[in-house]
Amino acid sequence: MSRFSMQARARWCANRRGLGMVFQHYALWPHMSVRENIAYPLRQRGIRAGDRGGDVERLARLVGLESYLERRPNQLSGGQQQRVALARALAGDPQLLLLDEPLSNLDAVLRHQLRRELRALHDRLGMTSILVTHDQEEAAALADVIAVMQNGMIMQSGSPEDVLDRPDNRYVAEFVGYECFLKGTVTGQSAGSESVTLPNGETVAVATNLAVTQSEPVLIAARGDQLEIFDKAGGAAPTNAVSGRITDRAKLGSVMEYQAEVSGKTLWIRDKADTNFRTSQDVWIRIPENCPLLRDN
Numbered sequence: 001m002s003r004f005s006m007q008a009r010a011r012w013c014a015n016r017r018g019l020g021m022v023f024q025h026y027a028l029w030p031h032m033s034v035r036e037n038i039a040y041p042l043r044q045r046g047i048r049a050g051d052r053g054g055d056v057e058r059l060a061r062l063v064g065l066e067s068y069l070e071r072r073p074n075q076l077s078g079g080q081q082q083r084v085a086l087a088r089a090l091a092g093d094p095q096l097l098l099l100d101e102p103l104s105n106l107d108a109v110l111r112h113q114l115r116r117e118l119r120a121l122h123d124r125l126g127m128t129s130i131l132v133t134h135d136q137e138e139a140a141a142l143a144d145v146i147a148v149m150q151n152g153m154i155m156q157s158g159s160p161e162d163v164l165d166r167p168d169n170r171y172v173a174e175f176v177g178y179e180c181f182l183k184g185t186v187t188g189q190s191a192g193s194e195s196v197t198l199p200n201g202e203t204v205a206v207a208t209n210l211a212v213t214q215s216e217p218v219l220i221a222a223r224g225d226q227l228e229i230f231d232k233a234g235g236a237a238p239t240n241a242v243s244g245r246i247t248d249r250a251k252l253g254s255v256m257e258y259q260a261e262v263s264g265k266t267l268w269i270r271d272k273a274d275t276n277f278r279t280s281q282d283v284w285i286r287i288p289e290n291c292p293l294l295r296d297n
Contacts, residue, residue, distance in 0.1 A: 022086050026082060111138075166209050194212060196293070225269075226288050245281070246260050
């Protein structure tokens with residue numbers, strides 16, 4: 001599409017832009033049946049009543065609702081309502097599908113199920129889709145390209161691997177799930193890695209993902225489940241470990257979360273549920289070499 005036609009289309013009324021919309025809260029017509037909700041865009045497109053049935057039934061089969069066409073929205077589960085909303089959006093034959101946090105109101109099991117179905121449906125239809133989500137796991141599972149935005153500006157975009165494993169800055173890192181940050185200074189460089197010295201004088205190696213210079217201040221970013229804890233009384237420090245002290249602990253289902261003080265910073269570390277490090281215990285904390293480096297600014 002030419003730039004001119006794109007600009008012209010942007011000035012069209014919303015119903016002429018070739019967009020399909022799936023709302024976070026479904027936005028189904030409560031007084032209409034599933035059949036009538038799906039048929040609504042067809043009616044708006046001027047398709048005669050006698051010609052709508054086949055399209056409605058095809059779309060209902062596509063989302064697995066062919067047995068629910070005569071029910072009202074209040075007779076459906078949340079997942080079924082979301083499927084109706086998706087079928088209704090597709091009924092408009094859109095060029096672009098917009099999905100506003102479509103899975104956020106569902107329980108964990110249903111969310112995972114519909115995530116797989118959405119991806120399969122997207123691949124089958126070959127339609128461009130834009131999905132808004134705050135869930136990095138959902139973004140990684142569904143997206144070919146991820147864009148992280150702040151105040152309407154794109155802070156970083158790229159493949160899920162690029163954005164989730166190599167964030168450009170602290171805002172992006174925190175958004176995609178990095179909650180542990182250690183300040184340091186680049187004190188050495190070798191093939192494929194940087195030596196970073198913490199304020200307490202300890203040094204760790206981090207794989208190079210950033211063009212940095214000697215003596216440059218940086219942040220080491222890590223997710224809580226990337227860090228490993230070892231008993232300091234057990235002997236010499238493990239490879240690439242720094243000293244720390246446990247300051248709090250809590251059991252979170254199948255994991256134990258420890259709060260640890262390292263070089264003046266607080267880290268939250270998720271370890272196996274059967275570990276039993278005590279509050280005030282001195283420990284070693286291993287930093288994986290594949291943790292990303294960020295500029296400290």
